Amino acid sequence: MDIVWMGALLALWAVVGAMVVGLNRLDAPKNPSSKASNAADGASS
Amino acid sequence: MTSSAWGLLALFLVLLGVLAWPVGKFLAALCNERVPRWMQRIEATLYKLAGTKPEQSMHWLRYAFALLAFNAIGAIFVYALQRLQAWLPLNPAGMAAVSPDSAFNTAVSFVANTNWQGYAGESTMSYLTQMLGLAVQNFFSAATGIAVAFALVRGFARRGDGKGLVGNFWADITRVTLWVLVPISFVLAVVFAGQGVIQNFDAYKEVSTLETTAFQQPKNGADGQPLKDDKGQPVMEDATTKTQTLAMGPVASQEAIKMLGTNGGGFFNANSAHPYENPTALVNLLQMLAIFLIPAALCFTFGHVVGDMRQGWAVLAAMTVMFVVAVIVITPAEQAGNPLLTPLGVDQMHGALQAGGNMEGKEVRFGIDASSLFAAITTAASCGAVNGMHDSLTPIGGMVPLVLMQLGEVVFGGVGSGLYGMLIFAMLAVFIAGLMIGRTPEYLGKKIEVREMKLISIAILVTPILVLAGTAVAVIAGAGKAGIANPGAHGFSEILYALTSAANNNGSAFAGLSANTPFYNGLLALAMWLGRFAMIVPVLAVAGALAAKTRLPVTSGTLPTHGPLFVSLLIGTVLLVGLLNYVPALALGPIVEHLVLWK
Numbered sequence: 001m002d003i004v005w006m007g008a009l010l011a012l013w014a015v016v017g018a019m020v021v022g023l024n025r026l027d028a029p030k031n032p033s034s035k036a037s038n039a040a041d042g043a044s045s
Numbered sequence: 046m047t048s049s050a051w052g053l054l055a056l057f058l059v060l061l062g063v064l065a066w067p068v069g070k071f072l073a074a075l076c077n078e079r080v081p082r083w084m085q086r087i088e089a090t091l092y093k094l095a096g097t098k099p100e101q102s103m104h105w106l107r108y109a110f111a112l113l114a115f116n117a118i119g120a121i122f123v124y125a126l127q128r129l130q131a132w133l134p135l136n137p138a139g140m141a142a143v144s145p146d147s148a149f150n151t152a153v154s155f156v157a158n159t160n161w162q163g164y165a166g167e168s169t170m171s172y173l174t175q176m177l178g179l180a181v182q183n184f185f186s187a188a189t190g191i192a193v194a195f196a197l198v199r200g201f202a203r204r205g206d207g208k209g210l211v212g213n214f215w216a217d218i219t220r221v222t223l224w225v226l227v228p229i230s231f232v233l234a235v236v237f238a239g240q241g242v243i244q245n246f247d248a249y250k251e252v253s254t255l256e257t258t259a260f261q262q263p264k265n266g267a268d269g270q271p272l273k274d275d276k277g278q279p280v281m282e283d284a285t286t287k288t289q290t291l292a293m294g295p296v297a298s299q300e301a302i303k304m305l306g307t308n309g310g311g312f313f314n315a316n317s318a319h320p321y322e323n324p325t326a327l328v329n330l331l332q333m334l335a336i337f338l339i340p341a342a343l344c345f346t347f348g349h350v351v352g353d354m355r356q357g358w359a360v361l362a363a364m365t366v367m368f369v370v371a372v373i374v375i376t377p378a379e380q381a382g383n384p385l386l387t388p389l390g391v392d393q394m395h396g397a398l399q400a401g402g403n404m405e406g407k408e409v410r411f412g413i414d415a416s417s418l419f420a421a422i423t424t425a426a427s428c429g430a431v432n433g434m435h436d437s438l439t440p441i442g443g444m445v446p447l448v449l450m451q452l453g454e455v456v457f458g459g460v461g462s463g464l465y466g467m468l469i470f471a472m473l474a475v476f477i478a479g480l481m482i483g484r485t486p487e488y489l490g491k492k493i494e495v496r497e498m499k500l501i502s503i504a505i506l507v508t509p510i511l512v513l514a515g516t517a518v519a520v521i522a523g524a525g526k527a528g529i530a531n532p533g534a535h536g537f538s539e540i541l542y543a544l545t546s547a548a549n550n551n552g553s554a555f556a557g558l559s560a561n562t563p564f565y566n567g568l569l570a571l572a573m574w575l576g577r578f579a580m581i582v583p584v585l586a587v588a589g590a591l592a593a594k595t596r597l598p599v600t601s602g603t604l605p606t607h608g609p610l611f612v613s614l615l616i617g618t619v620l621l622v623g624l625l626n627y628v629p630a631l632a633l634g635p636i637v638e639h640l641v642l643w644k
Binding site: 015 | 105106110113117120124146148149152496503567570571574575578579582583586
């Protein structure tokens, strides 16, 4: 039974680990021009 | 509310403000990595042993993996300790190995800063497990939360390095543990011990009682198994006893970090209702202050680090307003008592000789005021310690802790998690305001763009999905329904409370649910793990995205985020998200109960 529950822990870890990788890709700028998004382009509150 | 309830609330808030300010200032120094030289020298030894370089700031991805690795190792260690405790020292009561499913649930629970307890501590855990497993995780899980808050605050404060560096996880967790959690816990533990909280390694004591106690117990058959009647109910037999076993243990040292780290896992099953955990009114007050101390202090830390104290005050104001409203609802609800007892001639009025109101499940020595305030504090923060039984609260009184958790544990919240949760809502509020006035949303000079909003949406939706889907599974599955002791609306409330508490990393319980089963141990562990780390990951991603951005100067068109208008907008956003997610579920539980009780 210990192997089953340790496997469950590993699976939970893997889910969150995959989330880190996935969100890092979501986070990554898709093209160089987006690096300039910090510039005051257009109206800013 | 009675005048004594108002007085206690006012005293609590004043003391909290006085204590939180210096702690917040010191935490800001740690967040800014400005540590005195003598501290640096002590730290340097630890970093050398660990082979880490604290001056190297990490990209959020590395920070997240370091955090996940650290917590996974912690979970494996706590699991192993529970499974092996029968063969390890400091086990005078001869506790057997904890069952695999319960050990898994407990390991995840303490690592995730939830401290949901499906077991009774005094009849399950050895002293070694309590100290080396549970208490150690109380420190580390709290430090993890503060480290994530540091990373996010740095994201706002940094001028924009383009790289998304958010700090060094190993340095953060070392500094917070070494210079904040351990010293304050030590002082608190000494004060607690001075007030009567026990601290020893004695064997449990068998004492004679003043009276013979008659009770019923399940009758066992010749095979040693409990007998059941034709309907499947356990057969009971009468018994008497003239002795009682008093559990002992190193309680004071665990009690301090249990509160300070908003962990909440009690040494004893009765938690802070037990006189060895919470013996006096002074200890009760100190425990309540300890729960809110770091969450409140971190608001000041936030203000210091971003260079505008008004921002910290605004976040603190939003938290305080929601908290005070919660206290104003729960206390009169409990003071009103139970209408079903009135026709029976029960005097429920408060007076010089009694607290009055609904005293079921409450300690007479704490009464309505201190029990209601404690319930609001422990669920506003993600602590989960209790000094009364939440299952016995009135329907509206019980709904307040539920709602406080369902708002995302941002009303002060957990250590670190309260601040980063509230800042996520602040960015959502700024985004909504930006939509209304047609401008690019911006918070503290950082533009909130599409990527950030996607990450914020994930962070906000993780826990409602876990709570609502988990509750749905539990009320459908036979194994889920088997744990209900009170069928009907209250049984639904018990399940909803369990999932809400687990996914929001609170850990308190409507104790009527029998949750120490493989089904609930597995389901709640899933909710606790994802409720903690699936929230932390997008928050760190937001921190990294913000740290990479240039901080724009304030202009006449900048939305002020420090005034009453923004505080109102922030409160409105938190309430709107919470109510949209949970009102239907609440209608099936506590609201139906209230209407039935007061019909």
